[in-house]
Amino acid sequence: MVEVLLIMLAGVAFGYLFRRRDNIIRLAEPLLNWSIYILLFLIGISVGLNEVVMGKLDTIGVQALILSVAGVIGSCIASYFCYVLFFKKKEKNEG
């Protein structure tokens, strides 16, 4: 999967080089949206074809919910420490 990194870096370089060429850069967003649509359509197909996955859609939903709540709470608590240690004091000094 080294190609993933290389392709993305190539994109960053391309975007940086052509950053002032609006007509080129403006194309990126709709193309990006369509590549996402196509890929999720295809993932939908492979999920739909997969009877094992289709049989446990409810479990998948619950697992997804648990993971997102855990991720949100974990990152919020971590951001609280970051806020108190590095941002809150500065805010007071400036205010």
Place this chain on the structure above:
Amino acid sequence: MKGSLIIVGFFVVGLMLGVTGYVPDFLTDGDLSTYALYALLFLVGITVGADSGALDIIRNVKLELVLVPVFIIVGTYIGVGIVSFFMEDISFKDALAVGSGFGYYSLSSILISEIRGETLGAIALVSNIIREVTTLLFAPVMVMAFGKLAPIAAGGATAMDSTLSVVKKFSGKEYVLISIFSGTVLTVLVPLLVMFILEVL
């Protein structure tokens, strides 16, 4: 919000087509999804590279700014890591991979489906959509409970675009740049962290 509905729409239409079983071969042989994935990664790169605002921020970056995405990554991993021990079908590694989406549900679910299969890909899709929606709905509560960086943390990679409006509204204007910086860093890291966790760890 409208964007997520369109994306979910495409997923659901594909799902229904799959359930009927009448799917032309060229849609399932993998070539199309590989090329679409390469196009996606290249285009994500372009949007980051062309965004001179993001690069400007990086040029005069301060240490505490870099710490924001670092804390978000560590906090997310601790959160999903802990619950994975109580979940039957989800290994520690799988949980970290899903958490590595940081709300970027399209890219993370696509990569996870490719590397680890449809089941975890579907979990990543739903989980990261919930992360974005939760941020949009509960940003004011998060600010009250965990301070002004909390919606930026919850928003993860989406803090640079779709959840930026709630950051601006509930954390304040002075947090907009921090939000864009943190969201951009996490957006670039999503594919790298997903791959690192699933293929190297």
